[in-house]
Amino acid sequence: MGFRPVDVSNKFETIRTAKAEGKIYLSPESVEMIKNNQVPKGDVLSASQMAGMLGVKRTADILPFCHNIMIDHVVVNTQLQEDGVYVTAEVKCIGRTGVEMEALTAVSAALLNVYDMLKAFDKNMVIGDIKLLEKRGGKSDYEEDLSGLRCAVITLSDTCSKGEAEDRSGKTAIDIIQNEFGGEVVHYKILPDDKDLIVKELKDLSDRVDIIFTTGGTGFSKRDVTPEATKEVIRKEMIGFSEAMRIVGIRFTPKSLLSRGVCGIIGDATLIVNLPGSTGGVKDNIRLVAPLLKHAIRMAKGEKKH
Structure with missing residues (x-):
């Protein structure tokens, strides 16, 4: 059986938006390290925001059925909570295919970056609750x-x-x-x-x-x-x-x-x-x-x- 992406050549170009969220659960010690800026690799929250934005741009390189699309806007937010780091990502483009995978990849990349920066100190980190919150634009709207x-x-x-x-x-x-x-x-x-x-x-x-x-x-x-x-x-x-x-x-x-x-x-x-x-x-x-x-x-x- 062959594989191929969906043909979107006959679709309308419309404004497409998607928002996703996820969380990484940390030990109290790791939370304190982030809060006090004691992680040797640097500012975990800011670096993870950057990782999320890079993830958006490289989605098509990671997922074989995603189209290469021009991203018009992306916002990645990282929030330190008492039991971990909560991440949201919102992506927007004008195109013929949606950006939900880009939003989910942004969240995933940001959470993985938190893991990478803390892996030497926290052996029990858990990434979870990654999900799509909303998507708009395209055929689902009309x-x-x-x-x-x-x-x-x-x-x-x-x-x-x-x-x-x-x-x-x-x-x-x-x-x-x-x-x-x-x-x-x-x-x-x-x-x-x-x-x-x-x-x-x-x-x-x-x-x-x-x-x-x-x-x-x-x-x-x-x-x-x-x-x-x-x-x-x-x-x-x-x-x-x-x-x-x-x-x-x-x-x-x-x-x-x-x-x-x-x-x-x-x-x-x-x-x-x-x-x-x-x-x-x-x-x-x-x-x-x-x-x-x-x-x-x-x-x-x-x-x-x-």
Whole structure:
């Protein structure tokens, strides 16, 4: 079995924070030595703070599945208590992955430094109670699946509608919707690049399904009319979704800027999401927007999430 870190390339860059704590239990004599600054190696509390900060920076070197990330802020506090040293660490970054492991490593490194500075004098030290206190940012703050939602997938392609080519993009969309996000695809159809037919299909599905995913027809040819058909039927455009799909898409291929895909709301609260015709574009864009679609539906209905 191979090992690999999680692929975070299609995640949003957000502010990530994490806070952790831990403690090393010392003998009364060791506590007095720290209090009176009698440890030969120097100031235990200050040195352990520095060790914690260095631990944050070297986390990816120690733990094989941690990503190299740019740390924006770190605070390590060491507090002398009557039975030992209590350590907290708070780490912050703007990135695509969390910093909880960095905070836990900071606490661990600080506690190990206390141990190292006192090992000649205290043979019964115990490191314990290391735990994550909180983490914020990333998908845990906003992500939802598509369970309980009825979805439609419409592939728009002249060649596929004639049976001259296999519909790979639509089948890819169905697979991701159902197997990765738990949505139910209740309608699947292949249509030619005909604006009137597309408009009719979208109107027929309005309020019968929760989300309509279209694939294809978002390019520059005369027959690429999916965005025009979508704009004709939606009552409000979800500009942020289509902008994000293009902006994030350029991480994978500059060709994402050639997509004219539109996202919007038809009827009461049915969402339409135009996806490109490539399987790669379908994968990247569904994974990008799917975690926010339930919240978008609630907003369209005037509901609030509590």
